Amino acid sequence: MKLLHNANIYTLDENQPKASAMLISGGQIVAVGGKDALEPLAQGKVEKQDMQGKTILPGLTDAHLHIQLYALSLAKIDCETKTKDECLRRVAERVRKAKPGEWILGHGWNHNEWDGELPTTFELDSIAPNNPVYLTAKSLHAAWANTSALDLANITDDTPNPKDGVIQRDHTGHATGALLETAMMLVDGLIPEPSIAEIADAIETAQPLLWKMGLTGIHDFDRRESFMALQQLHAQRKLKLRVNKNLPIDSLDHAFELGLRTGFGDDWLWIGSVKGFMDGTLGQRTASMFQPYLNESENRGMLNMDGEELFEHCRKAVDVGLSMTVHAIGDRANHEVLNAYEQLRKYETEKGLPHLRHRIEHVQVLHPDDAPRFAQLNVIASMQPIHAPSDMFTADRLWGDRSALAYAWRTQLNYGARLAFGSDAPVESPNPFFGLHAAVTRRRTDGTPSAGGWYPEQKLTLAEALSAYTLGAAYAANAEHRLGKLAENYLADLIVLEQDIFSIDPDDLLTMKSSATMVNGEWVLQ
Numbered sequence: 001m002k003l004l005h006n007a008n009i010y011t012l013d014e015n016q017p018k019a020s021a022m023l024i025s026g027g028q029i030v031a032v033g034g035k036d037a038l039e040p041l042a043q044g045k046v047e048k049q050d051m052q053g054k055t056i057l058p059g060l061t062d063a064h065l066h067i068q069l070y071a072l073s074l075a076k077i078d079c080e081t082k083t084k085d086e087c088l089r090r091v092a093e094r095v096r097k098a099k100p101g102e103w104i105l106g107h108g109w110n111h112n113e114w115d116g117e118l119p120t121t122f123e124l125d126s127i128a129p130n131n132p133v134y135l136t137a138k139s140l141h142a143a144w145a146n147t148s149a150l151d152l153a154n155i156t157d158d159t160p161n162p163k164d165g166v167i168q169r170d171h172t173g174h175a176t177g178a179l180l181e182t183a184m185m186l187v188d189g190l191i192p193e194p195s196i197a198e199i200a201d202a203i204e205t206a207q208p209l210l211w212k213m214g215l216t217g218i219h220d221f222d223r224r225e226s227f228m229a230l231q232q233l234h235a236q237r238k239l240k241l242r243v244n245k246n247l248p249i250d251s252l253d254h255a256f257e258l259g260l261r262t263g264f265g266d267d268w269l270w271i272g273s274v275k276g277f278m279d280g281t282l283g284q285r286t287a288s289m290f291q292p293y294l295n296e297s298e299n300r301g302m303l304n305m306d307g308e309e310l311f312e313h314c315r316k317a318v319d320v321g322l323s324m325t326v327h328a329i330g331d332r333a334n335h336e337v338l339n340a341y342e343q344l345r346k347y348e349t350e351k352g353l354p355h356l357r358h359r360i361e362h363v364q365v366l367h368p369d370d371a372p373r374f375a376q377l378n379v380i381a382s383m384q385p386i387h388a389p390s391d392m393f394t395a396d397r398l399w400g401d402r403s404a405l406a407y408a409w410r411t412q413l414n415y416g417a418r419l420a421f422g423s424d425a426p427v428e429s430p431n432p433f434f435g436l437h438a439a440v441t442r443r444r445t446d447g448t449p450s451a452g453g454w455y456p457e458q459k460l461t462l463a464e465a466l467s468a469y470t471l472g473a474a475y476a477a478n479a480e481h482r483l484g485k486l487a488e489n490y491l492a493d494l495i496v497l498e499q500d501i502f503s504i505d506p507d508d509l510l511t512m513k514s515s516a517t518m519v520n521g522e523w524v525l526q
Contacts, residue, residue, distance in 0.1 A: 001025045001042050002521065005035040007051035008500055011486040012058055012470055022056070024492045027520040031488055055500050057466070058486050059216025059493035059519065060432045061242070061473035063382050064361055064422030067218060068226035069140070071202035072194065073426040074209075077106030079135050084114045084123070091135070092127040103191055104128055106135040107426060109144060112283050112394045118168055119144045121177030134187055138390075140427055141281040143184045145177050153187045162186065164304050166286075180284050181302065199229035204238055211517040211525040213431045216493040217242035219382075219422065219477060221275055221361075224251070234269050240519050242493065243269045244477035246325060249276040249313055261321035262356060263478050267491060267520075272477060273325040273359060274317045277304050279333035282364060282391055282398065287330035290367060293398045301330050307339035314344045318353055325359035325382065331367040331402065334360060338373045345377055359420070359476060362387070365399060365406040374417035380476045381412045382420045385439040385465065386428040392442075392454045403455065409439060409465075410458045420476040421468035432469050437509040439465035445510055462502060492521040 005021040011032055023030040023038045031038050077094050081087045087109055094104055111118050124133045124146035132149035136142070145153075157175050161167055165182030167175050179187065194202070203226075210218070220226060220243050227247075233239040245265075247255055252274050264271045280286025280302050285293050288301040314324045324344070328334040337360050348355050359380040364387065374381050388407040395403040405411065412419060421439070423430045437445075439460045442453030453459060460468075474484030482491050496516035499508070517525040 001030070001044060001046045003035070003038060003042055003046050003048045004051050004056070005038075005048065006053060007056050008053060009056045009486060010502070012467065013485045013487040016487070019486075022486065024521045027492055027522075029486060029488055029490050029492050032486055051496065054515070055497040056486070057214075057495050057497065057501065058470045058484060059495055059517065060214045060469045061217035061219070061477075061483070062215055062422040062425065062430050062432060063219045063420035063469075063473040063476055064221060064384060065218045065425045065430055066140075066222045066226075067203055067206070067220045067243070068199050068222040068229065070426040070430060071206040072199070073107045074202070074206060077104070077135070078108055079106040080108030080110065080138060082113065084109075084111075084119060087135075088123060088127060091124065091133060095128045095131055095133075098131055100130040102131055104131050104133040105191070106133075108138050109135055110138040110283060110390075118142075118176065118178040121145065121147045121150065121175075124177065134191060136184070137283070138427055139281040139283045141181055141184075141286065142284045143179045143187065145179060145187050147177070149187050149190075150175060150177060152190050155186055159186075164302060181280050181286055193225075196225060196228045196232060199225055200232045200238075203229055204233060207240055208525060210241065210430060211519075212513050213433070214495045214514040214517070215241070215430065215432060216495070216517060216519050217244070217473070217477075217483065219244040219246060219272060219420075219473065221246050223248050230269055239268055240524050242267065242479070242483060242491075242519075244272040244479070245269060246272040246275045247322075249274055252313060252316060252322075255322060256316055256320050259320055262323045267482065270477075270479075271322075273323040273357075274313070275361070276310060276313060276324065276326045278310065278326050278328045278337055279303055279330050281329055282394060285398065287364065288333040288336075289330040289399075290332045290335070291402075294400050300332070303332060303336065305336075307336040307343070310337060310340040311343045311347075314340055314358075315347055318344065318348055318356055321354075321356070323356035323358050325361055327361045329362050329364045331365050331370070331405075334363060334366055335370050338370055338377065338379070341377050341379050342373070357476060357478060362424075363412070364391075365395070365402055366408060368405060371405060371408065371411050372415045374412055375415040378418075380418045380420055380472075382422065382476060383407065383409060383468075384422050384424045384428065385409065385435040386423055388442055388454065389438050389444040390428060392444075392449065406455070408458050409460050413460065413464060418472055418475055419468040420472040421465065422473070433509045433512045435469070436462065436465050437506060439468075440509075441506050462506075466501075492518060494518045
């Protein structure tokens with residue numbers, strides 16, 4: 001048994017919000033309260049730990065993370081630079097160390113933060129004439145390839161665009177090296193795939209970084225290889241994160257045949273929802289909109305399917321007990337998903353099926369008529385606060401006044417919707433304290449756009465934002481009976497902070513980290 005005492009504990013349990021001590025045994029919380037009340041409950045050998053007044057919170061959960069991509073990205077070139085020239089310098093440095101023909105991989109560029117123009121092959125060819133270069137955008141919905149990479153993929157000026165994808169071309173029809181959406185797969189499929197063991201090793205290496213950020217759980221949105229690597233780590237008792245595993249929609253038929261259900265698994269690794277894609281992204285102007293992008297009168301983005309087609313997937317999922325979650329960025333995309341979910345709720349009722357916990361991922365901009373529908377349909381708004389400061393200027397430039405309902409957390413909360421917060425890492429940093437800062441300030445780290453923040457009426461209180469990383473994420477994962485708060489019989493996942501998070505300046509969130517992290521009653525970081 002462990003007795004943590006002399007602590008400043010925020011339990012997030014409405015029945016007992018504050019405490020100074022906690023008794024832990026067998027990976028679970030036995031009791032929470034004061035030291036004098038808990039000591040008589042202790043049995044056998046008790047390890048007493050004076051927490052010296054430090055703050056304890058429930059472990060935080062990232063409700064949207066790509067663990068395989070994030071773990072592997074740690075070894076790639078960091079292309080999230082302020083200028084294109086700096087990105088190119090980093091590529092050139094990696095090329096100098098590489099063997100001829102070796103793939104040069106990077107991630108994180110955002111042309112909207114550079115000159116606004118998609119980058120081209122020519123800029124890469126001059127520094128990497130003998131190596132294929134493939135750099136994924138921050139959004140993961142675009143890539144930048146050099147001529148060597150395009151040649152290996154047999155992409156020419158005459159190659160047709162794949163379904164739901166674009167091979168970017170200049171005014172003469174020449175392929176520029178920018179690949180949008182599914183066009184990325186033309187090159188992506190050529191890159192040597194890491195083995196399951198290599199992916200598992202990368203995830204194991206990434207775990208301590210996530211613990212330091214205060215994360216004890218994630219909702220993973222990567223695919224089969226990620227699931228296999230996580231299972232391997234679990235079998236080896238090396239998985240020390242709680243993982244809610246979401247399945248790609250193209251695996252729905254297999255899941256249906258097997259009879260997989262949401263929630264199947266154990267306290268470490270369990271099935272979440274089936275993930276679909278309704279549209280693209282803001283940065284690549286492929287998010288599906290009712291009205292055109294500003295200064296692009298013909299562009300309303302890309303809609304991968306309509307609500308009726310999505311409903312057919314949803315119907316099949318709920319027939320075997322699988323909940324749905326769908327990527328939707330633009331207002332038209334969110335509208336179509338909500339239409340499908342409205343039809344799905346009627347279907348669940350007519351068939352006597354349980355109303356499962358369906359989600360929409362991102363919810364980046366809404367039509368005003370759709371804002372109340374999340375609460376009305378009991379659909380979870382799974383959002384990433386850190387996107388707001390990253391995208392605010394791009395949203396203003398491309399969406400204009402529609403941005404009043406972009407990243408509209410307060411609006412959703414006021415209507416009564418449930419929020420679950422994450423990062424979409426490696427699109428953004430998985431650091432939840434960055435997300436908390438974004439949620440309560442709606443400012444970038446440099447203070448822009450103003451002291452009041454961007455559309456400040458959408459800001460949350462720290463308690464509200466913290467709830468979305470704990471209670472909200474647990475509810476979205478069907479785990480609210482064991483995760484999200486520090487209470488009797490809950491799993492002993494917690495983080496220790498040197499400062500009281502509720503008494504600091506919001507900007508101090510940007511440098512906050514966990515000084516100790518406990519998962520399943522064991523210190524994994526001290």
